[in-house]
Amino acid sequence: MYAISQNTDASVLLYRDFLGKLPDLVLKDKSLVDQKILEDTEQRISQLEKEKELKDELIRKKNVFNYGLIGALIVLTALIIFIFRTLKKVQTKNKKIALQSLRREMNPHFIFNSLNSVNHFIATNNEMEANQYLTKFFKAHARRYGKFYGRFYSVSAGVGFVTKLSGFRKNTFCR
Structure with missing residues (x-):
């Protein structure tokens, strides 16, 4: 533009003015670049802090869930142990009740009938059968009230007891 108008002095003056202001412009431009880098860095830091907060929150929630799960497992285990006990x-109570019902099976009527059978053996002068019958009868009662009292019968002892009991009943009712 100055070349067309042939005003070279104004052109040189403007050029010198530009060269004088160039360092200030470069500094301003550098500070603008630095400002932009600083803003970008601050944005990145802010974004990373938010991500860290989200990760911390997620870890906290996972920990709460894990502790809750562990607590539930402990409660469940305690409940299962309580149920089994x-x-x-x-x-045990049912076995005791069953044992009591077996003991009650030999009621006073059975004892009366057994003694009546012994009386019959004695009356018919059959001392040997009366003696054998009384021995078996007393052994069954000794077992019932003696060493097994308050304990559970073994299967073999229970079978033996029931066999003897049925033998007494057979003799009692089949005279």
């Missing part, structure tokens, strides 16, 4: 107590 209660079940064992109920089974």
